[in-house]
Amino acid sequence: MVSDEIGTLLHDRATRGKTLTPEEHNVLEQWYREQDRMEAEALNFKSDLKTEHGLQEQIDAILVRIGTVSEQIYKLTDENRSLKNDIAHLHKQLSEKSVAQSV
Numbered sequence: 001m002v003s004d005e006i007g008t009l010l011h012d013r014a015t016r017g018k019t020l021t022p023e024e025h026n027v028l029e030q031w032y033r034e035q036d037r038m039e040a041e042a043l044n045f046k047s048d049l050k051t052e053h054g055l056q057e058q059i060d061a062i063l064v065r066i067g068t069v070s071e072q073i074y075k076l077t078d079e080n081r082s083l084k085n086d087i088a089h090l091h092k093q094l095s096e097k098s099v100a101q102s103v
Contacts, residue, residue, distance in 0.1 A: 007031030014063050017070035029060060 010028040014020055
């Protein structure tokens with residue numbers, strides 16, 4: 001059984017677009033199943049586990065995709081920032097060279 005502290009922490013990271021290791025992802029899936037089971041017991045509700053599992057797999061796949069896209073956005077943002085700095089540096093060099101030639 002996954003502790004609520006660990007499950008909540010992994011859930012928080014996943015929903016904020018942080019990347020989880022495959023092991024962490026499996027632990028989170030197990031925690032989700034445990035939460036679903038406890039909720040169903042509390043409501044005295046018996047659901048079709050096959051359908052529930054299929055939906056959970058789709059949700060998990062979407063969460064993984066969101067994390068991947070977020071990671072790509074962060075990388076592109078960093079690359080963009082670096083390119084802007086390079087361009088600014090080149091502009092400065094060009095400006096300094098133009099001033100030096102005109103003197």
